[in-house]
Amino acid sequence: MWLIRKIHTYAGLLTFVNLAVYGIVGLCALYLLRPHSQPPVVSYQDFTAEPNLTDRQVAEQVCAQLNLSLATPVNSFAIQHEDENLLLDLRHANGRHRVTVLEKDGRIRIEVTRNSIWLYLYTLHETTAAFHSGDWRMQLWADYNEFAMWCLLTMIVSGFAMFLASRVRSRLAQISLAAGCCAFAALYFWTR
Secondary structure: OOOHHHHHHHHHHHOOOHHHHHHHHHOOOOHOOOOOOOOEEEEEEEEEOOOOOOOHHHHHHHHHHHHHHHHOOOOOOHHEEEEEEEEEEEOOOOEEEEEEOOOOOEEEEEEEEEEHHHHHHHHHOOOOOOOOOOHHHHHHHHHHHHHHHHHHHHHHHHHHHHHHHHHHOOOOHHHHHHHHHHHHHHHHHHHH
């Protein structure tokens, strides 16, 4: 019993930050639905693509010039063509960079939209180890997020084991378990 209690406690501590982010995002879900209040900021920079590069290589070169490691690796759906220009729709935790490569002019047009704190936290909330970022900080968070989910599962299983081992006959424990299961079921069906 002592070992199960220790496992339960440490699993809870290891998942605390993850649960805090989930809780904040859940409480602030209304703010996520609001459109951006600030218009995008447009700027231009000189840019010359090396000859005979693929669109993906040009996109990687643009990301390197703009220091957008959070947007790497560049997904195929982010690379498009508009007229004769290459259009890159680079989304990341901090916002969105819509970059148009104006090859004839030797520059790029950059349209930057910054995420609100709520959208930033939402991005952190949905990032798991299946996400492969070119930025070590985002990948570290993705790995921690996955680890914290396993810790949460461990905490639930160890908590249930402690319940079965010590409080199965307690009337308060039985009422708490029944109320928790009913509340979970009600919220599940209410939010679907």
